[in-house]
Amino acid sequence: MAGPERNADLRALIRTIPDFPKPGIAFRDITTLLLSPAGLAACVERMAEAVDGPLDLVAGIEARGFLFAAALAIPLRAGVLLIRKDGKLPGATIAEDYALEYGQDRIAIHADALVPGARVLLVDDLIATGGTARAALRLLRKAGGVVTQAQFVVDLPDLGGADRLRDEGIAVHALVDFPGD
Ligand code: AMP
Numbered sequence: 595m596a597g598p599e600r601n602a603d604l605r606a607l608i609r610t611i612p613d614f615p616k617p618g619i620a621f622r623d624i625t626t627l628l629l630s631p632a633g634l635a636a637c638v639e640r641m642a643e644a645v646d647g648p649l650d651l652v653a654g655i656e657a658r659g660f661l662f663a664a665a666l667a668i669p670l671r672a673g674v675l676l677i678r679k680d681g682k683l684p685g686a687t688i689a690e691d692y693a694l695e696y697g698q699d700r701i702a703i704h705a706d707a708l709v710p711g712a713r714v715l716l717v718d719d720l721i722a723t724g725g726t727a728r729a730a731l732r733l734l735r736k737a738g739g740v741v742t743q744a745q746f747v748v749d750l751p752d753l754g755g756a757d758r759l760r761d762e763g764i765a766v767h768a769l770v771d772f773p774g775d
Pocket of ligand 1: 619620621622623655656658718719720721722723724725726727755
């Protein structure tokens with residue numbers, strides 16, 4: 595990551611809510627960035643600039659990832675693939691489980707959403723431990739997708755998720771990081 599002034603304008607638009615959803619968690623709230631016309635445009639433009647090479651699909655993780663995935667896919671002339679919580683998609687799905695701090699969760703995609711060899715960019719608003727993004731990566735690869743890059747608005751580097759994704763061969767890009775979280 596570059597110096598502290600990198601994307602300082604976007605960082606200033608992200609609100610921190612202490613102790614949400616539970617004591618000790620600093621929730622990095624991007625809804626305040628979404629409310630800013632200039633901030634939202636700059637955010638999407640800078641994410642698009644960081645994309646490497648042509649893509650077929652931008653895969654967004656429910657729910658905030660959908661917003662950035664769709665906004666990025668339009669200028670990139672890519673389609674949008676929805677990675678949803680299990681049980682929401684109407685067609686035949688493939689799913690992947692991942693561990694939460696307490697218990698498990700499951701995400702799913704439509705089984706026919708990908709043609710093998712499709713070049714897919716993975717997108718979410720934030721990466722923390724990387725559990726969600728790594729489950730999404732397994733799912734996309736299981737479906738035959740070629741995933742080499744992932745983008746986030748926010749990285750919490752001390753939680754190690756971005757490094758874990760890099761270990762899986764992914765080039766990880768985030769606009770803003772909050773060290774120490
Ligand atoms: P993880 O699987 O630990 O990388 O968590 C990533 C997912 O949880 C993303 O979809 C985020 O939206 C959400 N998330 C985790 N930690 C935070 C946080 N401190 N602030 C805002 N969202 C978070």
